[in-house]
Amino acid sequence: MTLPLLAIFHSFGAVIFFLGLQGMLFLPLTLVYELWKSRFLKRTDRFIGRVTVLIPAYNEEKTIRATITSVLASVYPSFEVIVVNDGSTDATEDAIADFIREKTIRYIKKPNNGKASALNAGIEAAEGEVVIFTDADSIFLPDTIAKMARWFADSSIDAVCGNDAPLHPSTAIQKFLTITTHIGTGFVRRALSVMRCLPIITGNLGAIRTKVLRDIGGFREIWGEDLEITFRLYRHGKRIIFDPEPRVIAECPGTIGGLWKQRVRWIRSYIKISLIHRGLFFNPRYMPFSLYLPINFLNMAVLPLLQILMLFLIPWAYIGGHLYFIDTMEILSFLGVVFFFGIAVYSIALDREFLDYRYIFYGLLILPLSYFYNLVAAYSWIKELEGAPEKWEKTERRRVFALARPKWEYAVAAVFLIVSSSVATYYAINYLKAPSIYNARFALGLSTHFDAWGDWRKAVSSVLNRPDVGGGRIIGVSAGRPEWAYFKWKGHEGSWSNHQRGAKEDLVERAATTFKRAGFKVAAFIDIYGPAYIEKHPGAAAVGFDGKANTEQLGFMELTEGEWGRLVLDMVEYLAKNYPIDVIDLTEMPYYSYSYNTADLKSYAALTNRADWPRTAEGLVDRDDPSIWEWRSTLMEEFIRKAAERAHRHGKELYVDVPVSWKDFANNGRESGLDYRRVLRHADNIVVWNYFYLEGLPSSSSEGLSRYMSANFAPDDYYISLGLWGKTSAMDPKTFSEGLKYTMDGGSRRIWVTPDSMVTDDHWRELVKQLKGD
Numbered sequence: 001m002t003l004p005l006l007a008i009f010h011s012f013g014a015v016i017f018f019l020g021l022q023g024m025l026f027l028p029l030t031l032v033y034e035l036w037k038s039r040f041l042k043r044t045d046r047f048i049g050r051v052t053v054l055i056p057a058y059n060e061e062k063t064i065r066a067t068i069t070s071v072l073a074s075v076y077p078s079f080e081v082i083v084v085n086d087g088s089t090d091a092t093e094d095a096i097a098d099f100i101r102e103k104t105i106r107y108i109k110k111p112n113n114g115k116a117s118a119l120n121a122g123i124e125a126a127e128g129e130v131v132i133f134t135d136a137d138s139i140f141l142p143d144t145i146a147k148m149a150r151w152f153a154d155s156s157i158d159a160v161c162g163n164d165a166p167l168h169p170s171t172a173i174q175k176f177l178t179i180t181t182h183i184g185t186g187f188v189r190r191a192l193s194v195m196r197c198l199p200i201i202t203g204n205l206g207a208i209r210t211k212v213l214r215d216i217g218g219f220r221e222i223w224g225e226d227l228e229i230t231f232r233l234y235r236h237g238k239r240i241i242f243d244p245e246p247r248v249i250a251e252c253p254g255t256i257g258g259l260w261k262q263r264v265r266w267i268r269s270y271i272k273i274s275l276i277h278r279g280l281f282f283n284p285r286y287m288p289f290s291l292y293l294p295i296n297f298l299n300m301a302v303l304p305l306l307q308i309l310m311l312f313l314i315p316w317a318y319i320g321g322h323l324y325f326i327d328t329m330e331i332l333s334f335l336g337v338v339f340f341f342g343i344a345v346y347s348i349a350l351d352r353e354f355l356d357y358r359y360i361f362y363g364l365l366i367l368p369l370s371y372f373y374n375l376v377a378a379y380s381w382i383k384e385l386e387g388a389p390e391k392w393e394k395t396e397r398r399r400v401f402a403l404a405r406p407k408w409e410y411a412v413a414a415v416f417l418i419v420s421s422s423v424a425t426y427y428a429i430n431y432l433k434a435p436s437i438y439n440a441r442f443a444l445g446l447s448t449h450f451d452a453w454g455d456w457r458k459a460v461s462s463v464l465n466r467p468d469v470g471g472g473r474i475i476g477v478s479a480g481r482p483e484w485a486y487f488k489w490k491g492h493e494g495s496w497s498n499h500q501r502g503a504k505e506d507l508v509e510r511a512a513t514t515f516k517r518a519g520f521k522v523a524a525f526i527d528i529y530g531p532a533y534i535e536k537h538p539g540a541a542a543v544g545f546d547g548k549a550n551t552e553q554l555g556f557m558e559l560t561e562g563e564w565g566r567l568v569l570d571m572v573e574y575l576a577k578n579y580p581i582d583v584i585d586l587t588e589m590p591y592y593s594y595s596y597n598t599a600d601l602k603s604y605a606a607l608t609n610r611a612d613w614p615r616t617a618e619g620l621v622d623r624d625d626p627s628i629w630e631w632r633s634t635l636m637e638e639f640i641r642k643a644a645e646r647a648h649r650h651g652k653e654l655y656v657d658v659p660v661s662w663k664d665f666a667n668n669g670r671e672s673g674l675d676y677r678r679v680l681r682h683a684d685n686i687v688v689w690n691y692f693y694l695e696g697l698p699s700s701s702s703e704g705l706s707r708y709m710s711a712n713f714a715p716d717d718y719y720i721s722l723g724l725w726g727k728t729s730a731m732d733p734k735t736f737s738e739g740l741k742y743t744m745d746g747g748s749r750r751i752w753v754t755p756d757s758m759v760t761d762d763h764w765r766e767l768v769k770q771l772k773g774d
Contacts, residue, residue, distance in 0.1 A: 029191035030350060036194065037243070040154075047153035051079040051145055052128030052210070056118035060136035061091040063251070068099055070140040079145055081105040082122045083136075087112025092136075115203075116219040123218050126210050135204045138248035139167065147246035148207045158212050158238035159230075161189065161198055162205030162246040165353075171254040175359040176369065181252075182347040182356065183340075186244050190350070193242035197292035201230045201240060205248045212238060223390045224269025231277040234289045244351060260376065267380035268390070271301050304377035311371060340366050440771045442744060445687075445719055445752035447476035447525065450486050450507055452757035456499045460511050463756055464518060468768045475515045476585060476754070479508050479524040479575055482567035483532045489574060512580045523583035523655060524575050528568055530554050540564065542594035545621035549597075553588075556595035556673070557603050560635040572643050576650040584647045585655040585687065586640075590672035591632055592659070596621050604631050624671060632673030637681065644682040653684040657721070660689055662697070665708040680717055687752055691723040692739065693731040699738035706746025721752040730758045737766035744770065 053071050057064050064083070071081050083105050085092055093100070093109070100107045108121055123131060130152050132145060144162070151160045163185050169175045192198045201208070203226035216236055219225040233240060253259040274297050281297075283290040344363055348356050448463050450456045463475060480486040484497045487508035500507055512522045529552045534541045540562070542553040559565045572584050596613060604627075605611060614625035622628070640656060647654040658674040661667035668676040679686055688709060692701045702722075709718055722739050724731045731739075743751055753759065753767065768774075 026188060026191035027346070029194045030187060033190040033194045034350075041150065044150070045153045047149050047151070048077060049129035049149070049152065050127060051076065051149050051207075052122070052126035052131045053079060053081045053145065054119060054122040054126065054131050054133045055081065055083045055136055056086055056115050056122065056133075057083060057088060057092055057136040058086045058112065058115070058118070059088045059090045059092060061088075061095045063137040064092055065095045065099075067134070067136050067138055067140075068096060068105060071134075071145075072104060073142055074140055074145040075142045076145040076149065078128075080127060082108065082125060084108045084110065084118040084122045086110060086115065086118040114221055116221040116225040119225065120218040123210070123213050129210055130207050131210050131213055132205070132207045133203065134206075134248060135250065137167070137251045138164070138204045139250070140248055141246075144205070144246045144248060147243065148205070151241060151243065152207075152209065156239055157241055158209055159201055159233055159240040160207040160246075161201045161240065161242045162207070162248065163242075163244045164202065164204050164248050164250045166252040167249050169252070169359070172362055172365065173256065173259055174252055174254050175362040176365040177252050177259075178356055178359050179344050179348075179363045180366075182351050182353065183343055185242075186351040187343060187347040189242040190244065192292070193240075195288055195292065196239070197289050198240050198242050199230065199289075199293070199296055200227050201233075202226060204250045205246065208233070212236075222269070222273070223265065224273050227269060228273045228276070231273060231280060234280065234286055235277070237286075256372070259372075263373065263376040264380050264383070265390075267301065267377050268384050270297075271380060271384050274301070301377060301381070304374040305381070307371070307374045308378060311374075337364075337366065441773050442749040442751050442771065443473045443719075444767075444771060445474040445476060445523075445721075445750070446472055446756055446759075447478075447752065447754035448511075448756040449478040450480075450497070450499050451478065452755060456486075456503060456507055459756075460514050464514070466759075466764055468771070472520060474521040474523055474583070474752075476523040476525050476752070477508060477511045477515070477581075479526050479571070481527040481529055482564065482571050483530050485571070487575070487579070489571070508575070508581075509579055516580055521583065522581045523585045524579065524581045525585045525587050526568060526571055526575070527588050528554065528559060528564075528586065529588050530564055533564060539597075541597070542591070543597040543600070544594045545596055545623045547596075550594045553591075553594050555597045555599055556591050556632065556635070557597075557599040559589075560639045561603075562599075565639060569642055569646055572654075573646040573649070576647045576652040581652065583653045583655050583684075584643070585657065586643060587657040587687075589636070589657060590659045590669075590674055591636075592623060592672045595628075595632060595673070603635070604628070607631050607634070629670040629673070629675075633670055633675040633678055636673040637675070637678040640679055641682045644684075654682070655685045655687055655719075656683045657687045657689060660691075660705055662695060662701075665705060676713070676718075680713075685717060685719060687719045687721045689723060690720050690739070690743065691725060693735060694723060694725045694727060696727065699735050700742055702739045702742035703746040706743045706748040708746075710747030715749060718748075719750045719752040720748050721754055723754055724758040724763070725755075733760065733762040733766050736763050737770065740767065740770040 053074075055064070055067060055071070060067075068081060068083065081104070083096065083099075085108065087110065096105070096107075099105045106125065108125060110118065110121055119133060122133075130149055132148055134140070148160055148162055151157050164181065166174050166178050166181060169178050189198060206226060208229075212233070216229075216232055220228050220232070222228055230240065253262050274293070280286050280290050281294045341360070341363055344360065345357075348354065348360075446463055448459045450459045453459050453462070459477075463469060463472075478486055480497055482492075483495050485492065485495050486497050486500055488500065488506045489495060508524055512524070515522050530540075531552045534551060534554065538549070540554055540558045541549040541551065542555045543549050554564045555562075559568070568586075572586075575581065576584055601613060604613065608627050608631060610627070614622040614627065616622050640654070644654040656674065656679050658669045658676060658679060659672050661669055661671060669679075674686075676686055676688075688705070690702055690705055692699060692705075702720075706720060709720065720743055722736070722743065724736065740751065759767070
């Protein structure tokens with residue numbers, strides 16, 4: 001069952017990606033449109049032909065007078081107005097009686113037979129070269145006719161689609177539709193006009209040459225007559241363009257019920273007409289429209305059905321780990337909110353209707369209404385397949401009146417611009433890229449571990465969501481160990497961690513990609529412990545100087561020359577070769593108290609010609625004997641050389657974590673087998689464990705360590721790692737701040753803080769203070 005569901009889920013994702021890509025391609029096309037339009041109008045002669053404005057009407061007593069009055073106020077030298085009363089049963093005729101009596105308009109009265117029939121009656125009577133058709137609730141602006149007619153000076157243009165805007169929006173839905181109108185008309189239609197794929201000449205403002213209308217037989221008496229005639233114009237090879245400047249102010253639904261009726265009518269007519277004209281799909285005779293039409297049909301009529309299915313699949317995918325989010329921005333991006341608002345802001349600016357930003361917050365209705373539209377599509381399919389009657393269900397009319405814009409809405413528009421620009425700036429800095437936004441006093445490294453979080457995504461988001469994280473330089477990500485990997489190690493599937501098995505995506509790859517996208521250098525930590533391996537191979541365990549076996553640490557020879565070491569080296573190479581990281585970091589490598597099993601003794605004896613370990617008076621192994629230090633350091637150097645060779649082969653650096661010689665800094669870690677200087681012969685950096693709190697030392701000890709390192713090693717050869725672990729509890733913020741200060745006082749300027757899961761808000765504030773020098 002899982003495989004078919006995953007197939008549906010990913011197929012849907014592919015379709016959405018393709019349509020999203022289409023939307024992104026529209027962006028440059030809108031700019032191409034503006035350039036083309038400007039040049040076209042400059043070189044085109046003025047059109048002065050007669051124009052017929054055709055207004056079909058059925059029971060329009062509330063609005064028709066205002067519509068006619070607005071048309072008659074048009075600034076154009078030669079036009080006529082034809083009103084076709086399609087059997088109205090209300091006072092439509094009485095509302096315009098004086099216009100009829102004075103012959104200001106041409107009036108045709110006929111029995112009711114539908115909008116297309118009324119339009120055709122007007123076309124038959126029209127005397128103009130161009131017919132502009134509109135609805136009886138549309139308000140013309142003084143230049144609407146002139147701006148529609150100007151295109152017909154070019155004989156290659158046969159039809160023009162104009163623009164519309166909602167009539168004094170007052171409800172939340174109408175204000176939402178104001179925003180989507182800018183996207184659907186101002187943004188999408190500009191691009192489609194350039195592509196010559198405009199799918200509709202809208203019924204409330206369209207213009208077609210009269211001869212063309214008569215040649216193709218006028219409007220077909222069908223639901224969606226404006227859509228159908230558009231498809232038929234393409235069949236006849238006619239050219240259609242869009243112009244956002246000529247506009248009408250038109251009624252739009254103000255309630256969910258009204259919106260439902262309107263959209264069902266639209267989608268049902270779209271399905272019916274698309275199927276009638278299915279011969280256009282992919283037909284080379286009608287390119288490029290014939291290529292766009294099936295894509296649009298998929299988007300309008302098919303995809304909504306899949307989105308209903310996805311509504312149930314998304315929770316399943318999220319719970320099953322097939323869908324995941326790093327932060328809030330990813331959730332909003334997944335839901336399309338980020339794209340919607342980005343396009344909305346751009347579209348409003350494109351239409352130069354800046355005051356409509358006051359409605360921008362109503363765009364949040366896209367979340368519920370997107371699924372509302374999906375249900376509309378499903379219902380429309382059902383009704384269309386049933387052959388249900390086609391009821392006009394036109395939008396409830398309101399009387400036209402001047403509506404003062406509330407002053408508070410202007411304030412909202414201003415607030416929106418400020419907030420949106422602030423949010424965009426924030427995410428540009430903290431999400432898209434996280435450069436240093438201040439001159440940090442030291443280079444900061446942070447370590448994050450998947451196993452510290454119930455949800456592995458928090459290992460990433462916990463870092464990125466910190467304020468001023470841009471002061472950081474490198475992020476360390478736990479890659480696991482050979483028996484417990486946080487990445488998809490091919491050939492070692494049995495070694496994948498529970499986090500990795502429960503996730504669809506590769507944890508290290510996702511984390512590394514996210515951090516690099518944010519501008520950080522990324523290190524993958526490899527832990528050389530192997531408790532499960534020891535459980536299977538008890539003889540491979542490290543043995544302490546007191547003769548007790550360690551349950552986690554492998555024997556020294558098992559690491560440097562045994563099977564476990566080969567697995568570690570394979571892991572280094574696999575990560576270096578296949579992952580977008582910069583550094584491999586080997587950690588948990590110190591051998592001081594544990595490196596004294598039989599295999600270790602055999603190696604030690606071969607190097608030193610001694611039959612047994614040096615021992616104390618109590619009979620314990622003398623772990624401070626210089627010969628043991630030398631033996632360990634020699635073999636460890638060779639192992640690190642091999643690891644560095646594999647990392648460098650693929651252009652990655654190698655870091656090695658090393659302990660502090662607290663008894664005498666000058667020992668340089670030799671007692672643990674990690675002689676700093678010998679390690680640095682092959683590794684690019686050492687990370688010095690300043691775990692003073694765990695050792696029970698005062699924070700001031702950090703200054704002595706830092707002073708020694710800065711005096712004896714190049715500043716770019718080491719980081720000082722400040723660990724928050726303690727014997728009974730995590731280091732408190734005050735001690736942490738002191739440790740940072742003492743480290744800087746000692747002269748070191750590269751500090752690593754670990755682990756991120758222990759860094760509280762108070763710790764972080766102290767860290768930022770030290771970074772900024774506050």
